[in-house]
Amino acid sequence: MEGVKKRNQEVIPTKDDTNILETDSGNATESDAEEEVTVDNEEPYTRDIVWPNVYKFIILHSLFFYGLTFLPSLSVTSWIWLVGSYWLAGLGITAGAHRLWAHKAYKAKLPLRLFLTFANSVAGENSIYVWSRDHRVHHKCSETVGDPHNANNGFFFAHMGWLMVRKHPAVMRAGQKIDLSDLEADPVVMFQHRHYMKCFLLAAFVLPTVIPNLFWGESLTTAYFLAVVRYVSVLHFTWLVNSAAHFYGQKPYDTNMGPVENMLVSVLALGEGFHNYHHTFPYDYSTSEWGLKINLTTGFINLMSMFGQAYNLKTASPQTVAARAKRTGIPELTRGFKA
Numbered sequence: 001m002e003g004v005k006k007r008n009q010e011v012i013p014t015k016d017d018t019n020i021l022e023t024d025s026g027n028a029t030e031s032d033a034e035e036e037v038t039v040d041n042e043e044p045y046t047r048d049i050v051w052p053n054v055y056k057f058i059i060l061h062s063l064f065f066y067g068l069t070f071l072p073s074l075s076v077t078s079w080i081w082l083v084g085s086y087w088l089a090g091l092g093i094t095a096g097a098h099r100l101w102a103h104k105a106y107k108a109k110l111p112l113r114l115f116l117t118f119a120n121s122v123a124g125e126n127s128i129y130v131w132s133r134d135h136r137v138h139h140k141c142s143e144t145v146g147d148p149h150n151a152n153n154g155f156f157f158a159h160m161g162w163l164m165v166r167k168h169p170a171v172m173r174a175g176q177k178i179d180l181s182d183l184e185a186d187p188v189v190m191f192q193h194r195h196y197m198k199c200f201l202l203a204a205f206v207l208p209t210v211i212p213n214l215f216w217g218e219s220l221t222t223a224y225f226l227a228v229v230r231y232v233s234v235l236h237f238t239w240l241v242n243s244a245a246h247f248y249g250q251k252p253y254d255t256n257m258g259p260v261e262n263m264l265v266s267v268l269a270l271g272e273g274f275h276n277y278h279h280t281f282p283y284d285y286s287t288s289e290w291g292l293k294i295n296l297t298t299g300f301i302n303l304m305s306m307f308g309q310a311y312n313l314k315t316a317s318p319q320t321v322a323a324r325a326k327r328t329g330i331p332e333l334t335r336g337f338k339a
């Protein structure tokens with residue numbers, strides 16, 4: 001399978017590695033670069049299926065398919081609501097959990113952090129704290145047994161199978177070495193973490209069922225099933241970044257890694273399909289060198305920056321990108337070459 005490496009006993013590089021530039025170490029954050037993590041891909045491990053999660057996903061997808069039958073007769077207002085709530089939930093993951101909290105790619109004032117925490121609760125993909133912890137481990141141990149959704153285990157495991165089995169012990173060990181002090185110091189993140197189930201049920205299902213009914217008379221049943229359709233869709237659009245964007249696409253910046261550039265994923269995941277770039281320069285708030293191209297999330301962060309809500313936006317310079325592509329990638333596929 002193209003781009004997926006099999007590696008045995010290995011050391012995940014730190015920023016001190018001589019052949020890794022400090023600015024493009026691949027670690028999720030600068031502080032992660034301090035810790036060295038060793039994983040053994042041959043470590044014995046028996047997969048333990050978590051059946052309640054399997055049943056949960058079967059029920060959820062059954063509700064989703066039934067929910068699709070409501071779409072043909074939907075009013076324009078409810079269609080706008082459905083797409084708007086998909087974008088809202090999506091931004092809670094992309095601009096919030098991913099770029100702000102997991103990668104510290106920019107900083108955000110309190111009102112924006114509150115908004116993104118609410119949006120994140122609409123998405124319902126675990127608390128920001130748990131999501132960011134797993135995601136930092138994903139970057140640190142990408143495509144090894146230490147990666148929670150290790151693409152070496154196949155498309156389905158990377159997509160959603162990993163949410164139905166106990167984690168590999170290497171994931172837990174790697175996670176214990178990840179610095180989470182920034183998340184623990186953010187009271188908004190920790191509030192959501194402590195009250196996660198209440199935040200999730202209220203933001204993802206209760207409000208989206210009640211609001212359309214109160215404001216434009218949509219039936220409670222239709223509004224509820226729209227929430228299910230939105231929830232499952234956003235889950236799959238997110239999961240595609242772990243699956244499709246680790247399998248199908250080009251590798252302009254680093255041909256030695258699994259993650260690829262996948263434009264369909266970028267459309268569905270609001271700009272998160274530039275995954276070869278993102279794994280090479282994880283600190284870049286735009287997750288791409290192409291600016292606003294297929295990147296609604298970058299547009300949103302830029303807008304927030306105009307209002308002073310987002311600041312300290314980090315990017316990789318064109319020189320850094322060009323040097324890295326020359327060393328490990330395919331420069332002809334990069335923006336600098338095409339411009």
Ligand code: ST9
Nearest residue numbers: 090093125126134163166167172175176237238241269272
């Ligand atoms: C969901 C998450 O869908 C999706 C994440 C996707 C990430 C994508 C990233 C791609 C880039 C961004 C793109 C965005 C695109 C967005 C597009 C939008 C339009 N380190 O987990 P447990 C320890 S969620 C250190 O239960 P098990 C820790 O002590 C869907 N330690 O492990 C922990 O306790 P606590 C809805 C760790 O038992 C304890 O172990 N949610 C780490 O193996 C137990 O942890 C679900 O379906 C670590 N990394 O169970 C829930 N991990 O947490 C599914 C664990 O208290 N999850 N520890 O500190 C579960 O049920 C379980 O996690 C499990 C594993 C069964 C999968």
Ligand code: ZN
Nearest residue numbers: 241242259275
């Ligand atoms: Zn990835």
Ligand code: ZN
Nearest residue numbers: 135139278282
């Ligand atoms: Zn990331």
